Amino acid sequence: MPAKNLMQDIVVNILDEVLKKEGARRVSEHQKDEVIAYVLNRVPPRYVTSERGLLYGALDAKYKVQEKVDILMLIYEAISRILNKDGDDAAQEKRASLEKGSLLPHIIGQVLEESTLAIIPDVEVSLMFGASRAAMVDAHWQNPYRTSAATKGRFHFWPKYSPAKMGKGPKVPFTLIFRHAQFKEISIKVKLEALKKSDYGRSQFVPIVLMKSITEE
DSSP, X not given: OOOEEHHHHHHHHHHHHHHHXXXXXXXXXXXXXXXXXXXXXXXXXXXXXSHHHHHHHHHHHHTOHHHHXXXXXXXXXXXXXXXXXXXXXXXXXXXXXXXXXXXXXXXEEEEEETXXXXXXXXXXXXXXXXXXXXXXXXXXXXXXEEOOTTTTTEEEEOBOOOHHHHOSSSOEEEEEXXXXXXXXEEEEEEEEOOBSSOOTTOEEEOOOEEEOBTTOO
C-alpha cells in the first residue's frame, strides 16, 4: 500500500467526535477540510506503509494522551479561527485583545467511574472562581461542561483572566465541581498560573477524576 499519514485519520476521528459533541454548529465540508488542514500543518506526520503498520500505529496513538489533547486543542483553535473569519470583526478584535494581555492556560482532564474506569456520560463539570462559575475566553468554551461518550469523558475549560478580579499573584485559585445524579459529588482545587505571554498551546492537566456511585457503601 502507498505511504499513508496516520495522523490524518486520527485528526478526522477526533474532529468528528468534537462536532458530534458540539452539535449546535453546522460545519460545511469545505470548512471541515480547512480545519483538518490547519491541524495537520501543526502536528508531526506519522507515515505507515503496510496494513500491519497502520494497525500498530493506530494502537500506539490511542495511548498517547498528550498527543490527542494537543490535537483536540488545535481543533478547537481551528474551529474558532475558521468559522469566525468571514467578516467577523468582533471575533478578530477579541483575539487581538487577548494577545495583548496575559492568559490562563487551558484546563483539561477526564472523569471516569471509580471501580470500572468506565466513561460516565453527562457528568456536569463546573469551573468555579469563588462562588460563581468562571467566565470563559469566548462562547466556544462551555461552563458548565457536560461529558459524553464521544469525547471519552474528557472535559476542558479556558478561563478568562481578569487581573482586577483575580489579582496579580503568581497563581489564580479555581474549583472544579463534578455532579451526576447517580454519583457522589466531587470538588477539586486547581491553581492556574497567568502566562506572561500569549500561548494558545499551553494546557494544565488534571489527574483523572474518579466518581463513586451513590449505591456503593
